[in-house]
Amino acid sequence: MSPQQLRIGVAGLGRMGKRHAMNFHAFTPRAHVVAASTPDETERKWAADNLEGVKIYADYDEMLEKEDLQAVVVASVTAAHAEQTLKAIEKGYHVLCEKPLSIDVQIAQSVVKAYTKSLQSHPSQKVMCGFSRRFDSSYREAHERMARGDHGKPVVFRSQTADLLDTSGFFVEYAKTSGGIFVDCSIHDIDLMLWFFGEDCKIKSLQAVGVTAVHHGLEASGDRDNAIATIEFYGGRIASLYCSRMMAAGQEDTTEIICERGSLRVNMQGRKNHFEIHDSLGVRRELPQHYYERFREAFVTEAQEFTASCLEDKPAPIPLQSSVTAVAIGQALQRSLVSGEKIFFDENGLKI
């Protein structure tokens, strides 16, 4: 084990940026957050108060130029992900980029291309998109059990990402740039699907339907607040994804992998913690209220394992191409959601 710490710069200190910065700064012993950048003054103020010893920049490029880094964590607004990642790749830095690389597949693919090229001169460089569920202990246990093969091959994959109802108008505003519910929410389920069915699984058909039940402004952005997708694979596998923006009790992200002789379930009995109350309403428990409450530990593990993979020159935990494929599938589903059309592919992945 190398005693040395990985020198990291963090780009973006918004909601997710703050969390990533703290996870690397305070909870990843082998990482050293050297610098952070954000154009937002309030966020820089927060950094001054919370990231002791970390140099704060208003400009990402300036940070890259002035600091001697080994890795960059890109946690800025989605629109900046690809560009900031590309710049860090160019410098030969390792990159952990918040998901998605881009809501545009072509742009996302261009990052993979740049990384592939950069590997020639920097063979140890790691570039990874942060799909947090792959670091969650429950998903990992499910994956290990499947991989062990005790239950036969996986046949049906069912997964959902369902957010707590928020009536503030947030989702409507957010939909303008999110890429749509399949690119924003279901992208996690798609990533898991690729992980469980194999990165090389080939889609035969997909289609989606959806409704706008409570957030009526979503229609204007071609989005919906509830949607269901069906995906069919060559080789005899099917998947069903559900996404929602109106869960009444809390965040409910569930997954089932139904194999030939057993099935693996994650979070089918959601709970915030180990507390339960009995009163005149019956027996009740609470759910996590948002994604981070459910997956906080997974994000810390992600920070620690990304750091270890850089320091020890081990493969990054998630292949970069997979994260682009996930966006491509999300986009195709979003198109089907709006058009109603079922889309068929040949075995080379080309639309029929």
Next chain:
Amino acid sequence: MSPQQLRIGVAGLGRMGKRHAMNFHAFTPRAHVVAASTPDETERKWAADNLEGVKIYADYDEMLEKEDLQAVVVASVTAAHAEQTLKAIEKGYHVLCEKPLSIDVQIAQSVVKAYTKSLQSHPSQKVMCGFSRRFDSSYREAHERMARGDHGKPVVFRSQTADLLDTSGFFVEYAKTSGGIFVDCSIHDIDLMLWFFGEDCKIKSLQAVGVTAVHHGLEASGDRDNAIATIEFYGGRIASLYCSRMMAAGQEDTTEIICERGSLRVNMQGRKNHFEIHDSLGVRRELPQHYYERFREAFVTEAQEFTASCLEDKPAPIPLQSSVTAVAIGQALQRSLVSGEKIFFDENGLKI
């Protein structure tokens, strides 16, 4: 309350016929099973041993002719359902017919037509198809809560019928006459969907995909062992149905009705009874092994309520047309399952 008992004849004493016969004979105080018919000698032997005081016939027509009945319970093979029901309708008898009326929509619809006509001369006659889940206390509680409107309108309906894996070849043999997995299994979920979304809900599109993972002989009958359907309704509602013939732990029939401000769940934590075991494998419980183990009580309630509706001339618990619509939807899904095509309907229910 009328002190008199309903005089009943039971047609068919196979697996379900025996259960219906016993439920009316032994557990429905207001019913009197007068006679039963079956062409099968072993079944008649069973009846002689178990249905004390009940006259046993080898021929259904002879039973109808000789016995003074008020109601007939049709529980014979599916292929005989429609014909036997029609004959009983003609005699002016009440009929409880096991689901489905027929796996052919035209035939099923002809029963409704005959019943409608018969009502002119027998205005108190009840004809009902036995969809047992509507008599299950958990589904009823879900329906009452939805109807009360506390949680807003239902938006998404998700439901599954999943049978225990049976490697004896039963499912392959059965598929030859079952009408397919959507007509045989999902028909229950479709019936619930009509109950929860309203008998008058109008389908906008539907499609299905499926695989044959373990029962390879199913392909020959145009069937699959796992299938997923998506259904879209006019007015902003969507549904997802899953059916399977390979559950490893037991029968797993679950339903979720996601409303605008709450969701109603049935059987999401399946269990056979209140027993749980802790040992070196962890904490475990068992599931019901088959449909009847899960819904036995509902079948008894069905017998009792059908009997009461006849004796007291109250509306039958389930409208007959609804059961034909369910078959029509099941058949359309089965077609989509095989063809891969997504089917669109206009608001009059015509294919586009």
Next chain:
Amino acid sequence: MSPQQLRIGVAGLGRMGKRHAMNFHAFTPRAHVVAASTPDETERKWAADNLEGVKIYADYDEMLEKEDLQAVVVASVTAAHAEQTLKAIEKGYHVLCEKPLSIDVQIAQSVVKAYTKSLQSHPSQKVMCGFSRRFDSSYREAHERMARGDHGKPVVFRSQTADLLDTSGFFVEYAKTSGGIFVDCSIHDIDLMLWFFGEDCKIKSLQAVGVTAVHHGLEASGDRDNAIATIEFYGGRIASLYCSRMMAAGQEDTTEIICERGSLRVNMQGRKNHFEIHDSLGVRRELPQHYYERFREAFVTEAQEFTASCLEDKPAPIPLQSSVTAVAIGQALQRSLVSGEKIFFDENGLKI
């Protein structure tokens, strides 16, 4: 299987009497309720409306004298249990008596004595006290697993009977004749303890503590609304019992049998049915509201199995002496509850 039906008279048509009468009348095909008796006019009116074909008496003795019965179900007030049972025993009838035989051990033991004597002239006579939990499928599964020995010997028995809070004053009134919370509630747990640890297990010590938290009138009857007992057995076994009259969510009767290599749990995740609701309060389910809602099916099984044991001359499902021992233990605990003293016994069951 005998085609003949057991001719039964029911004594008492109060809350439990009505249930027993209906269970034998409507749901036990091999039983024929010939007659029923109750001094209460309203109850006789109920019987006239609900027990078709059953002869109704105001006087128990008259029923015994005039009817040709084979068995009597004693479901009258507790104070009459022993006397009515004794009279039926004298006539050579089978008896199913609601628990307890008596709240006085001497009286209860006198019934056993009379039964033992009667067996000399009526060797097929069955007399049994109705401890319903022994007929519950979950407890039976637990007992079978224990008996199979897979988990080693049972070491610790923990069990509770906990009633829904009732602020009407019922419990205070009831306590005047109930024999106290250990004789009335925990008697079920004590019966299970004897079943799981063996009818011949020998108590080494016992003690109890309790409080009166909400039903303050209980103190006047030497009773409490919450109590905890500890019982120690010769041979290395211990038990803990909890009883309560103030559960907020519903009836909560749970049992754990902790064996050397595994533990068996009944009802640790209580639920009324398979329905669950998700709303802004979280995820919740309801509990049964009273004992009968939880154990209704067990009472029906009890009726059926008692009937079968009489008709087929098989041993009664529960040995009568065990039911007297249960009362003796309940009374000793009730004494300890009031005095605070810990009571020690030698191996012959004598107080030290």
Next chain:
Amino acid sequence: MSPQQLRIGVAGLGRMGKRHAMNFHAFTPRAHVVAASTPDETERKWAADNLEGVKIYADYDEMLEKEDLQAVVVASVTAAHAEQTLKAIEKGYHVLCEKPLSIDVQIAQSVVKAYTKSLQSHPSQKVMCGFSRRFDSSYREAHERMARGDHGKPVVFRSQTADLLDTSGFFVEYAKTSGGIFVDCSIHDIDLMLWFFGEDCKIKSLQAVGVTAVHHGLEASGDRDNAIATIEFYGGRIASLYCSRMMAAGQEDTTEIICERGSLRVNMQGRKNHFEIHDSLGVRRELPQHYYERFREAFVTEAQEFTASCLEDKPAPIPLQSSVTAVAIGQALQRSLVSGEKIFFDENGLKI
């Protein structure tokens, strides 16, 4: 918030010492582990590899003498707790001592006395015994709900600490110095009892029974592998504690606080994570295998909150006297466990 870090020395690097050291070193941003001491060479080797920048001592006294510390974490063998804590108190340092202070009440009380005296010259000094469950989010939620008073006063407290069966002989060896199962395991439940019932609650009586079912060597140390305690309080409250060394499925620490109008439950449906498996054995989940797997997060929170209380001169999260009272209760229960006697106290806490 103070930007400064608390300078900490850790005493002891055994099983718990390593965990505490890492929690302060890597996961408590406001703490700076300056030094650590252990007489064990293997542990010092571990420290050299894992505690980068931390000075390692073989001798505790030498560490105290040479290092400029502000706080000491005592995580050595139980026998050294009191002495090392006393030495740190003398230096005016803050102390977090692993539970228990001592298995001897007199010694434990002497630490409180020394601390009380030291406070005169060091009014900001914090000395706390680490009862980790008070930092667990589920217990905290239960406590908040109780404190809010929505459910009325707490009446019955039931709690258990139950370890996974370990057949290596560990428990027998450990029992020689552990103080017994009530002092070692139930001490946590006792601590919670004091927290939920109030630090000033007064015991009226207590008694315990136990058995040695699988670890027969325990008898020699006056210990048992399963034990049940009952505690009665002045003012109308009762408690039942269960402890075990032979759970087959894993660590099972559960607590119920039954209030007048509702009850609060922690961990009644134990689970290791959110994963569940369905196979031919049924539906199953795993439990944590040991105490730390269940409470790891609570230990990190403990480290962070102890650090914050020192830096910000806020009251320590747990009053020191309470931890001595817990040992006193544990010892009394252990005495009753061996003697079988029920012990009564007057309102001044004196034995009657």
